Amino acid sequence: MEAEPICALLQFQTTEEAPDGEWRLFLGLANETVFPINITWSFSRMPSLMERYDALRYLGYAVFDGGPEAWKWQEGALADGSPGLLGVTDIRPLTAAEEQAQPVGTTSQR
Secondary structure (H helix, E strand, C coil), X not given: CCXXXXXXXXXXXXXXXXXXXXXXXXXXXXXXXXXXXEEEEECCCCCCHHHHHHHHHHHCEXXXXXXXXXXXXXXXXXXXXXXXXXXXXXXXXXXXXXXXXXXXXXXXXX
């Protein structure tokens, strides 16, 4: 049986802890199962493509096909009725060589 594909999701949302909003990167499956770990950025700006890729690397993953076109975007309402923006891309585990490489977009370290 083949493993279910894993996706990275970047979501803008407002919460009680971040009433002005925040960007949250998390991992999930097509069946809407969400992994418990996530990375957040303040609302001041959307995380750059390289910041997202470095965050995925920190979590042990990489995008299947890189570049801005790899992210599919949609907007709508969150469960609490607040507006939301969601970007989704397919990911894969890092290779051994990628795990040894230095991140390039930010000062993130593994």
